Amino acid sequence: MRNFLLFLLTLLLVSCGTKESVATTAEASNAIATFQNPVLTGFYPDPAVCKANGQFYLTTSTFAYFPGLPIFTSNDLVSWKQIGNAMDRPSQMKLEGLEISRGNFAPGISFHEGTFYVICTLADAGGNFIVTATNPAGPWSDPYFLPEVDGIDPSIVFEGEKTYIVYNSIPPENKSLYSGHRTIRMVEFDRKNMKVVSDNKILVNGGTDLSKEPVWIEAPHIYDINDYYYLMCAEGGTGPQHSEVIFRSKDIWGPYEAWDENPILTQRDLDPSRANPVTTAGHADMVQMDNGDWWAVFLAVRPYEGNYFNTGRETFLAPVTWTEDGWPVINADFEEVQYSYPMPSGVAADNTLAPFAGNFDFEDEFTAGELDLRYLMLRTPSEKWYTMKDGTLDLQLRPTTVNELSNPSYVGFRQHHLVGEASTMLTFDPAKPGEQAGLVIFQNSRHNYTFIKTLIDGETVVKLLKATEDGNEELASAAAPDGPLRLQVSFVNDAYNFSYAGEAETFTTLAEGVPGKYLSTQEAGGFVGVTIGMYATSSGETSDNTASFEWFRYAGDDKILRK
Structure with a gap:
């Protein structure tokens, strides 16, 4: 409470506007540390969190990107370090032929008796599965698939010697009373033999009030707290109507009662024209700190207009407050999800880590020998088509393109900000018209921009292409300068600018x-955010050519994220 009162004092002093109040504001700011939301900017949706050995661990959905399910660690819930990926071997998941928004849906992460468990749905590629590890950095096991768990969004519950899996599933007898009618079900699980050992039971039918036809009850987590089992779920669908709701029971199998003041988190009732909105909040998980405080991670988005956003669904953090009669509420002191809260009590942010929150720069000169953990590929690679040597990243020109549902030579980096830029230095000599290399701004196979160097009528050109249902549409082209080529993409909300230059020249704007908006999920559909990355292809032909990238740089500077 003391931190919260200091935070309110800071806000009050900022509004006063006098020289004296400015000085006092600085003193108040020094008296109380705050953190910046989102704690994971960019495409990090469906967060799940657990605590183990004094540390916190978190994972998020990656859908049909590879590697899958990043594993983060933190000692303060604010400063996160990626230490690995739960699905980092081609043998663990086959994603060939999948749309980018299929694959790894909504994981859960937990720790019990020395073992970490990640449970997830591999949509259209095997269903629900569990992987385990004794070291969260890996290696993680090959998946144990669970054919009896018919649904999505599973999580594991440990209760004494018993283990349970709770998940979203079909309506009773698979008969929907309305569109979006779903259930929450649970089975008992034998963790030693990795198999389901009971029939499923419905814990929640439809949602908080079936008579009101609630939609998409999903993302369940069960917590054993004091005298109750609390069942927390998302409701309303992962869009503007998204929310988080709570139930509880004296018995883990139910019956579960819904809180009469649900939802415990939502932004759906707020003015959509408000400044710098956070929307779509829900799909939460919560964890307790050593001092007894509870905090929740959840997904939300930062639209630049209406329901348009290119950064994807991001991971936010907010405090959990308990009512007098024992119900948890997320963000209880505010209507709007805040971009800044007081730091969790008793911890300090670790500013030595490479940031995932606020405004930051990223630069990679490819000297590490392996790809940085932040990078993503499209679907599972069947061969290694890149090498790193002498400070360059070399991509083989292969027949596959980013417009196909396969694994092209593409190394992507999330767009973390509404305002920013990405750039690279490319050395590449196309030998025939189909050979091309450069940058891609990728949402899905039919919604992307390729900014490439290629050959047309014997001339080397820089070209900008827009993916369509029928192929690529040329938007602009120009003669390419001799020698190494620098490519730069800058963006401000819904506008992207494409520029190029020789190694030591001034940038020229191509478009x-x-x-x-063409890259937003509002138009493109699906669940992922934009990635920007390095790309090479021979457009359906075989080729021995290689494209060399000397560095990749990303910089984000959202006004709302400036401290």
Whole structure:
């Protein structure tokens, strides 16, 4: 409470506007540390968190990107370090032929008796599975698939010697009373033999009030707290109507009662025209700190207009407050999810880590020998098509393109900000018209921009292409300068600018104000955010050619994230 009162004092002093109040504000700011939301900017949806050995661990969905299910660690819930991926071997998941928004849906992470468990749904590629590890950095096991768990969004519950899996599933007798009618079900699980050992039981039918036709009850987590089992779920669908709701029972198998003041988190009733909105909040998980305080991670988005956003669904953090009659509420002191809260009590942010929150720069000169953990590929690679040597990343030109549902030579980096830029230095000599290399701004196979160097009528050119249902549409082209080529993509909300330059030349704009709403999920559909990355292809032909990238740089500077 003391931290919260200091936080309110800081806000009050900021509003006063006098020289004296400015000085006092600085003193108040020094008296109380705050953190910045989102704690994971960019495409990090469906967060799940657990505590083990004094540390916190978190994972998020990655859908049909590889490697899958990043594993983060933190000692303060604010400063996160990626230490690995739960699905980092091609043998663990086969994603060939999948749309980018299929694959790894909504994981859960937990720790019990020395073992870490990640449970997830591999949509359209095997169903629900569990992987385990004694070291969260890996290696993680090959998946144990669970054919009896018919649904999505599973999580594991440990209760004494018993283990349970709770998940979203079909309506009773698979007969929907309305569109979006789902259930929450649970089975008992034998963790020693990795198999389901009971029939499923419905814990929640429809949602908090079946008579009101609630939709998409999902993302369940069960917590044993004091005298109750609390069942926390998302409801309303992962869009503007998203929310988080709570139930409880004296028995883990139910019956579960819904809190009469649900939801415990939502932004759906707020003015959509408010400044710098956070929307779509839900799909939460919560964890307790050593001092007894509870905090929740959840997904939300930062739209630049209406329901348009290109950064994807991001991971936010907010405090959990308990009512007098024992119900948890997320963000209880505010209507709006805040971009800044007081730090969790008793911890200090670790500013030595490479940041995932706020405004930051990222630069990679490819000297590490292996790809940085932040990078992503499209679907599972069947061969290694890149090498790193002498400070370059070399991509083989292969027939596959980013417009196919396969694994092209593409190394992507999340767009973390509404305002920013990405750039690279490319050394590449196309030998025939189909050979091309450069940068891609990727949402899905039919919604992406390729900014490439290629060959046309014997001339080397820089070209900008827009993916369509029928192939690629050329938006702009120009003669390429000799020697190494620098490519730069900058973006402000829904406008993207594409520029190029020789190694020591001033940038020339090829196209500006290119529509970014085309890259939003509002137009493109699906669940992922934009990635920007290095790309090489021979467009269906075989080739021995290689494209060399000397560095990759990313910089984000959202006004709302400036401290």
